[in-house]
Amino acid sequence: xxxxxxxxxxxxxxALLLFTMILILGAGQLYRAIYAVAAQSVFIGxxxxxxxxxxxxxxxxxxxxxTIAIKAIFLPWLLLRVVKRVGIxxxxxPVIPISVTLVIAAIIxxxxxxxxxxxxxxxxxxxxxxxxxxxALMLLGVLVMVSRRKALTQMVGLFxxxxxxxxxxxxxxxxxxxxxxxxxxxxxxxxALVMGILVLRVRSSVDADIADLDQLRG
Amino acid sequence: MHPxxxxxxxxxxxxxxxxxxPFTTGFIQKLKARLQCRTGASVWQPYRDLVKLLRKxxxxxxxxxxxxxxxxxxxxxxxxxxxxxxxxxVVRQAPAGALPLGDAILLLSLLALARFLSxxxxxxxxxxxxxxxxxxxxxxxxxxxxxxxxxxxxVAVSTGTTDLGELAARRGLAPLSLHAxxxxxxxxxxxxxxxxxxxxxxxxxxxxxxxxxxxEGMLLEHSGPGLACLVLATHIKQLVVMALVAAxxxxxxxxxxxxxxxxxxxxxxxAGKALLLAVFLALVxxxxxxxxxxxxxxxxxxxxxxxxxALALRIL
Numbered sequence: 001x002x003x004x005x006x007x008x009x010x011x012x013x014x015a016l017l018l019f020t021m022i023l024i025l026g027a028g029q030l031y032r033a034i035y036a037v038a039a040q041s042v043f044i045g046x047x048x049x050x051x052x053x054x055x056x057x058x059x060x061x062x063x064x065x066x067t068i069a070i071k072a073i074f075l076p077w078l079l080l081r082v083v084k085r086v087g088i089x090x091x092x093x094p095v096i097p098i099s100v101t102l103v104i105a106a107i108i109x110x111x112x113x114x115x116x117x118x119x120x121x122x123x124x125x126x127x128x129x130x131x132x133x134x135x136a137l138m139l140l141g142v143l144v145m146v147s148r149r150k151a152l153t154q155m156v157g158l159f160x161x162x163x164x165x166x167x168x169x170x171x172x173x174x175x176x177x178x179x180x181x182x183x184x185x186x187x188x189x190x191x192a193l194v195m196g197i198l199v200l201r202v203r204s205s206v207d208a209d210i211a212d213l214d215q216l217r218g
Numbered sequence: 219m220h221p222x223x224x225x226x227x228x229x230x231x232x233x234x235x236x237x238x239x240p241f242t243t244g245f246i247q248k249l250k251a252r253l254q255c256r257t258g259a260s261v262w263q264p265y266r267d268l269v270k271l272l273r274k275x276x277x278x279x280x281x282x283x284x285x286x287x288x289x290x291x292x293x294x295x296x297x298x299x300x301x302x303x304x305x306x307x308v309v310r311q312a313p314a315g316a317l318p319l320g321d322a323i324l325l326l327s328l329l330a331l332a333r334f335l336s337x338x339x340x341x342x343x344x345x346x347x348x349x350x351x352x353x354x355x356x357x358x359x360x361x362x363x364x365x366x367x368x369x370x371x372x373v374a375v376s377t378g379t380t381d382l383g384e385l386a387a388r389r390g391l392a393p394l395s396l397h398a399x400x401x402x403x404x405x406x407x408x409x410x411x412x413x414x415x416x417x418x419x420x421x422x423x424x425x426x427x428x429x430x431x432x433x434e435g436m437l438l439e440h441s442g443p444g445l446a447c448l449v450l451a452t453h454i455k456q457l458v459v460m461a462l463v464a465a466x467x468x469x470x471x472x473x474x475x476x477x478x479x480x481x482x483x484x485x486x487x488x489a490g491k492a493l494l495l496a497v498f499l500a501l502v503x504x505x506x507x508x509x510x511x512x513x514x515x516x517x518x519x520x521x522x523x524x525x526x527x528a529l530a531l532r533i534l
Contacts, residue, residue, distance in 0.1 A: 008397070015398035018527055019405050026520035028513065102519040106526050113534040129398060129531065 006054035007128045010171075013047045014133035017167065018109070021140050024160055025105050026098060030090045033156045034079050037163075041071035044163050051170055059178040060170075067166070070185055075159060075192050079152060082196045093149045101147050105140055112136040130171030137164025155195050162188050227310065227476075228319045232302040234485075235461065239453035240264035242460070242496055247424075249500040264453060271446035279439055281344040289339030290440060290447035293332045297451040297458070300328040304461045307484035309387045309472045320383040322370045325462070326363065329414075332451060333359050336436050343439035351435020354511065358420060358432060361518040362413045365406060368525035372403045373466050375532050382462070386469035396467070402528035404467050409521035411463060411495065415456040418503040419517055423452075457492065464491040 020040035027033040048064030051057075083090070094101060116132035141161025145154045162184070169176045244261035251258020278286060303325040318324065337356055340348035374380045376399070377388045396404065413420040421432040437448050465472075471487030473480040509517055 011398040012396070012401055015401040015531070019402060019524060022520055022523050022527075026516060026523070028516060098516045099519045102516075102523045106523055106530075109527055110530055110534070113530065117534065132534075 003054065006050055009050045010047055010130050011128045013043050013050070014129050014167075016043050017047075017137055017163070018133060021137055021160060022102075022105070024144060024156060025101055025140065028092060028098070030083060030088075030092060030150075030152060031080070033092065033153060034076050034083075037156050037159050038072050038076040040160060040163055041075075042068060044166055045072060047167065048170060059181075062178060063181045066182070066185060070189065071159065071163070075189070078192055078196060079155065082199055083152060086199055088150065088152070092153055095147050095149060101143065105143060108139045108143060109136045112139060131168060134164050134166075134168030134171050137161070137167060140164070151195060151199050155192060158191065159188065224310070224319060227308050228302045231304070231306040231308065232298060234306055235301040235304075235454060235457050236298070236450075238489075238492070239457040240268060240450070242457050242492060243453050245493070246496045246500050246503075249497065250504055253500060253504040264449075268446050268450055271449065272443050274442040276442035276444060278441070279343050279345065282439070283342055286339055286342045286439075287444070289335055289342070290444035290451075293335045293339070294447040294451045294454075296328050296332040296335065297454045300325050300332070301454050301458050303328070303382065304458055305383045305386050305465050305472065306461050307472060307481060307488055308474070308476070309383050309465075309469065310474055318381060320381045322374065322380045322382050322385070322462075323367075325382070325458075326366055326370065329455060329458070330359065330363055332455065336448065336451075340436035340439065345439050347431075347435050347438050351432055351438070354432045355436055358413060358514065358518075361515060361522075362410055365410055365518065365522045365525045366414070368522070368529055369403045369407050369410070370466070372399055372525065372529040372532050375529070376400075382465050386465045386472055387474070389466075389469050399528045399531040400467065402524050402531065404463075406521045406525035406528060407463050407467065408498065409518070409524065411459060411499070412502060413518060413521075414459045415499065416452070417499050419506050419509045420514060422508050460492050460495045461488070463495060464488060 017040055020036045020043065023036040024033045024040070027036060045064045045068035048060050048067060052060030052064060092098075112135040113129075113132040116135060119131075138161050141157045141159070141164055144157030144160060148154055148157065166181075166184075241261060241264070244259075244264045247263070248258045248261045303320050305320060333355065337352035340352040370380065373385065373389075377385050379385055379388075412418070416423050416433045421434075423433070425431055425434065433452065437445060440448055468491055471484060471491075473484040
């Protein structure tokens, strides 16, 4: 695969990633956000495969496979299962109104493009918009985490943020070493499992609303 | 090229849109009915409705003024002019000094004018539902129109012109030349398409239930031929927006020659694109519930942000 084609493809995938991120931000219901983050992980996997084909690095193929299997299938399945078991309200409860979040998101994206431009010539494996898109995804994931009340939605934000880090890593280096990637993915799984157990167990006595933890005094 | 040929092409495409527009609505309704396991009315039903309305007499409220009677004709005129501006099958470079037949900004402002006029008509009749429908429709208009402009600008920046014909001609060189900003703009446009055509997450075209209606509320006081004009204008507007999407994002398949074979082929391609968009509308309409009115800014905000990012990606 030629470099120019790979750059175009990665750019297009970057646009799709941004769009799924906007869907997560604008989702009014938990299910939609989970499906959107699953779609985003699929696109990340495809991006890994494209980069693997372009650079000839076999590790990237492995990582792409793992990403799709874990982040696009297993983790969303886990989240949906927890949602069903807990039976919480499906409406997302934002701390600030969703339309305000969307405005902040616009500012964040423009800032990350500005940031990437001001960094000068970072050694990039691929040229194009991959670096700013990755940074934007990372920050928007954090925005989801801080602007939502429920633990489950914050988890969706964490996954999105992790996708952003992954995309940035692919853009700047030619993929991180396999062992690091696997370590990161294991971390995410562990986080998801802990969150799932926490929500399921805590639910019996306390509502899994993070804002309630403010009331907790030692 | 003779300047009159330019105008004749525009008028021909306008006629095409007028003829096909009720069919598009009929097709969407039929497909929706099938998706909901109903038989549904025939795809020709919108034509029959129009003929029936044209035969009927007019009844209007006592408080209505002359403006009320003029509104249906004016709305139809504005929409028809908009239909003349959008390229459907023929794309040609406009001859130097010719009328700007195909300017995107003019097209969008004509659609906005039609919206404004129907709101005025609804207010003039003095009915409570008309006023409510008008107020809601204008609120949606405020949210939709700037975003449509953003989408058009994000594409116009790359081609350096707002003339739809030239824009389509320049992009038509490569069959599928969608870059990252175009993808985002396309997604924004799909969100807007639902709002502009008055379809379900935003408006419900099949209801006269006063709590849910936006566009229908404005038509309540009209009757007979006036109502026929407004209904036809709604059909046309829907197809115009679809043709706009096709011209801006999928210009492949349009022809520059006027040979009958080329024209027929281009018409087939356009029919394919329009049907694809109609299927999209029917699918969305069958699988989503109508949003609460105060949720609309959030839904359209997604479209706004996507369009904004498309423009930002293009410029930055």
